[in-house]
Amino acid sequence: AQSVTQPDxxxxxxxxxxxxxxxxxxxxxxxxxxxxxxxxxQGLQLLLKYFSGDTLVQGIKGFEAEFxxxxxxxxxxxxxxxxxxxxEYFCAVGSMNYGGSQxxxxxxxxxxxxxxx
Amino acid sequence: xTGVSQDPRHKITKxxxxxxxxxxxxxxxxxxxxxxxTLGQGPEFLTYFQNEAQLExxxxxxxxxxxxxxxxxxxxxxxxxxxxxxxxxxxxxSSSKGANEKLFFGSGTQLSxx
Numbered sequence: 001a002q003s004v005t006q007p008d009x010x011x012x013x014x015x016x017x018x019x020x021x022x023x024x025x026x027x028x029x030x031x032x033x034x035x036x037x038x039x040x041x042q043g044l045q046l047l048l049k050y051f052s053g054d055t056l057v058q059g060i061k062g063f064e065a066e067f068x069x070x071x072x073x074x075x076x077x078x079x080x081x082x083x084x085x086x087x088e089y090f091c092a093v094g095s096m097n098y099g100g101s102q103x104x105x106x107x108x109x110x111x112x113x114x115x116x117x
Numbered sequence: 118x119t120g121v122s123q124d125p126r127h128k129i130t131k132x133x134x135x136x137x138x139x140x141x142x143x144x145x146x147x148x149x150x151x152x153x154x155t156l157g158q159g160p161e162f163l164t165y166f167q168n169e170a171q172l173e174x175x176x177x178x179x180x181x182x183x184x185x186x187x188x189x190x191x192x193x194x195x196x197x198x199x200x201x202x203x204x205x206x207x208x209x210x211s212s213s214k215g216a217n218e219k220l221f222f223g224s225g226t227q228l229s230x231x
Binding site for chain 1: 150157165173208217219220221224225
């Protein structure tokens with residue numbers, strides 16, 4: 001079955017500390033991988049995506065993620081967390097679907113990030 | 118670019134009533150998606166339109182749910198005979214057709230069925 005697992009429901013880090021959010025996927029086809037962030041009252045915003053090529057992907061707001069096929073993982077990292085990064089983070093997987101759409105995504109349950117001053 | 122707009126932001130209804138939500142995508146986007154998100158879960162795909170054609174529907178979408186995009190612009194999602202299990206955030210997203218598709222999500226409509 002196709003699925004995305006985010007093992008950590010809630011993570012707290014101190015401002016300025018490094019961050020790694022874990023994501024593991026199970027997907028039959030070659031996956032497209034995404035990280036989204038959701039702040040209260042805001043829509044989901046795309047942080048970064050992996051389609052092919054370089055397995056280290058740079059995104060917005062200083063985030064990066066590394067695709068590791070052998071581990072079926074796509075972990076999100078940031079070297080120094082800011083208080084404004086507090087939000088919920090979702091990993092998602094998809095592939096090319098009917099009509100060429102890439103938007104039928106399977107999301108994980110999310111990891112809530114809290115940032116201590 | 119005014120973003121994806123959803124209306125209403127909140128809807129409270131009684132079990133058995135019908136509700137309708139509206140989504141206005143980014144104007145030049147020809148693809149439109151509906152997702153549902155319940156508390157503590159990630160969004161779940163419901164359906165997808167390319168222009169006015171509904172090309173894909175999830176098995177999650179029961180017969181009580183219907184979505185339309187009559188002129189390839191705004192879309193509506195109707196739930197008939199609502200049940201308490203329908204309580205969720207309903208998210209709309211739009212995108213442009215292309216090799217590097219990027220979804221833009223609205224803020225959602227929060228439905229509470231009493």
